[in-house]
Structures are given as C-alpha cells and as structure tokens.
Amino acid sequence: MARSSASLDGTVLDRLYKVIESRKGGDPSKSNTARLFARGTDKIAQKLGEEAVEAVIEGVRGRKKDLASESADLLYHLLVLWADRGLKPGEVWNTLAAREGISGIEEKKARGQIK
C-alpha cells in the first residue's frame, strides 16, 4: 500500500538503509540486497556506477518520471555501498548539514581553487 504523502520525504532513506543492513548474511536467492552483499564490494561499486550512468542518461533526456526511477535505483545502490562499508547515513546527513549555509563558491575560494 502506498504511504501517505506526509511520509514521502528523505526519511525513506533511513528506513531503506535499515532494511538493507538487515539483509547482510541473508539468502541471495530471496533478496536482491543479500545477493549484492554476497557478490562483494567490487560488484556493489560497479552496480552503483552503472546506475549513475543510467541516471545521467535520463537527466539528459529530461523525462522526469524516468529520472525519478533511475534516481531511486541510484540511491538504493549507494546505500548498499554505505552498508557494505559500514558507513551510517547519519554521517552523510551530518556532512551535508555542516555544509548548509556555506556557499560552494566561498568554499572553493577557501581551498584556493578560485581567486
């Protein structure tokens, strides 16, 4: 059943991550995530790269529905890589939050990339 629009926000990523983590050591014949974990980090990273390319293609084509679908695939595979490497979503959310309000241009200037 579809969730109410009130719950359709980024918190779905935290829920998805928990499901992904729960698949570690699971049966590869019953779970796509367990199958990915069983195939190892190289394969997980390869799948992430493939999904990134597919998202880029849909971004260029400009069909929003297809871009949403490829973006969902991309995020799923990114979360599988985080879980494989033991990176918690909160660490990424903290990194994003620490950047809030800091202009990307100012940040580049601070690193000496722009004068």
Ligand SMILES: N=c1c2ncn([C@@H]3O[C@H](COP(=O)(O)OP(=O)(O)OP(=O)(O)O)[C@@H](O)[C@H]3O)c2ncn1[C@@H]1O[C@H](COP(=O)(O)O)[C@@H](O)[C@H]1O
């Ligand atoms: N969000 C996703 C999700 N997005 C994409 N995929 C799967 O990722 C696969 C990508 O298709 P591909 O043909 O590229 O991959 P593949 O069949 O492994 O092909 P090869 O690598 O063998 O070439 C498909 O099987 C998709 O169904 C996902 N599988 C699972 N989830 C989420 O993860 C949860 C747990 O899934 P299971 O681990 O399968 O129970 C699900 O309830 C979903 O919420």
